[in-house]
Amino acid sequence: MITSVIVFIxxxxxxxxxxxxxxxxxxxxxxxxxxxxxxxxLHRGLAAPTWSLPDSSGRIVxxxxxxxxxxxxxxxxxxxxxxxxxxxLKVLAREATDLEIIVxxxxxxxTAVAALGLLGxxxxxxxxxxxxxxxxxxxRVSPFVIFIDSAGxxxxxxxxxxxxxxxxxxxxxxxxxxxxxxxxxxxxxRRRLAPKAA
Amino acid sequence: xxxxxxxxxxxxxxxxxxxxKLADLAGFAEVLRLFxxxxxxAPAYTCIATGTAFAEVLLGCASLSFPAAxxxxxxxxxxGCAFVIVSVTGLALHRGRSCNCxxxxxxxxFDVQGVFRSVIFAVFAVLAMIxxxxxxxxxxxxxxxxLLAAGAMLISVSFAAAKALAALPEDIxxxxxx
Numbered sequence: 001m002i003t004s005v006i007v008f009i010x011x012x013x014x015x016x017x018x019x020x021x022x023x024x025x026x027x028x029x030x031x032x033x034x035x036x037x038x039x040x041x042l043h044r045g046l047a048a049p050t051w052s053l054p055d056s057s058g059r060i061v062x063x064x065x066x067x068x069x070x071x072x073x074x075x076x077x078x079x080x081x082x083x084x085x086x087x088x089l090k091v092l093a094r095e096a097t098d099l100e101i102i103v104x105x106x107x108x109x110x111t112a113v114a115a116l117g118l119l120g121x122x123x124x125x126x127x128x129x130x131x132x133x134x135x136x137x138x139x140r141v142s143p144f145v146i147f148i149d150s151a152g153x154x155x156x157x158x159x160x161x162x163x164x165x166x167x168x169x170x171x172x173x174x175x176x177x178x179x180x181x182x183x184x185x186x187x188x189x190r191r192r193l194a195p196k197a198a
Numbered sequence: 199x200x201x202x203x204x205x206x207x208x209x210x211x212x213x214x215x216x217x218x219k220l221a222d223l224a225g226f227a228e229v230l231r232l233f234x235x236x237x238x239x240a241p242a243y244t245c246i247a248t249g250t251a252f253a254e255v256l257l258g259c260a261s262l263s264f265p266a267a268x269x270x271x272x273x274x275x276x277x278g279c280a281f282v283i284v285s286v287t288g289l290a291l292h293r294g295r296s297c298n299c300x301x302x303x304x305x306x307x308f309d310v311q312g313v314f315r316s317v318i319f320a321v322f323a324v325l326a327m328i329x330x331x332x333x334x335x336x337x338x339x340x341x342x343x344x345l346l347a348a349g350a351m352l353i354s355v356s357f358a359a360a361k362a363l364a365a366l367p368e369d370i371x372x373x374x375x376x
Contacts (some may be wrong), residue, residue, distance in 0.1 A: 004335055005341075009337070010201050011202055012262055012348070014205040015210045016210060016348045019352055020352065020355050023214065024355070024364075026359070027303075027362055031363075031366075039366065123278050
């Protein structure tokens with residue numbers, strides 16, 4: 001009897017552990033798929049997280065911004081592998097006067113601050129965020145950019161590899177948001193029956 | 199040994215299925231809608247979906263932590279038979295449609311493999327019913343509490359995973375199921 005009890009407990013524990021590993025494995029495979037990553041970020045029109053944090057020079061940076069638009073660049077020192085993105089950021093910093101560009105790191109990273117300076121992006125405020133803040137923006141991979149307007153609404157959001165992608169997102173961000181659509185029905189659509197002929 | 203494995207496996211399957219269904223009640227309610235001929239208001243389907251998911255979770259936890267209770271084994275057997283009936287009916291009437299048996303964790307469809315799978319689950323339940331004497335697996339309170347905790351952990355894991363996967367767009371989930 002005792003043997004049966006021990007066998008049951010061991011088997012149950014092993015099966016529970018196997019089930020947890022399997023569920024995590026399935027989720028990990030699905031979530032790390034490139035198609036799934038392409039849907040990271042926040043949809044246009046959604047409310048972006050609000051925060052205020054000091055940048056590397058101690059100045060407080062706020063989101064949403066006081067300027068009409070804010071570009072949050074989610075990256076770190078690995079940005080040096082994307083020279084085209086760096087070029088795009090430089091062009092926007094030079095030409096878009098109504099845009100505030102900030103670099104949001106996943107955490108304290110002195111190497112990233114130094115590397116960004118060497119890449120010619122030293123003028124941009126660099127803010128040390130937290131993994132949880134990245135999570136609120138639904139960002140897992142970098143370089144990722146999100147354009148936000150002064151009302152705190154997301155205007156454009158995407159993973160970027162090239163300058164043209166940043167420019168295209170900037171053009172998209174300049175398109176005004178449509179008014180909120182009527183709330184979707186929360187019930188199953190009813191089938192409309194044709195009236196019977198008399 | 200085999201009987202005890204079957205008993206524990208069926209309990210774990212019930213917990214994961216129930217936890218995953220709880221994360222995507224709307225999807226499971228749509229499947230229920232396929233099986234109910236008359237048209238009811240949408241909240242009715244959601245209520246049935248919620249009840250079914252909770253019943254699975256509770257039955258799984260009870261089966262895991264009270265293996266000696268005969269009524270639990272009987273309920274598990276009824277659940278196993280229900281799985282077979284649903285999968286056979288689904289195969290006959292809604293072949294190829296997603297059964298949402300494990301919520302967003304899998305895209306199992308009503309097909310022949312699904313029937314075989316549910317028959318295996320039912321066999322597990324039969325073995326649990328007839329193969330183990332109540333005195334063979336009488337657990338202490340501490341062990342029951344630990345197994346109950348393991349069941350609760352399984353519920354939260356499957357719920358969280360299914361919730362995360364349910365948030366993915368449908369086309370990605372479809373690709374994953376291929």
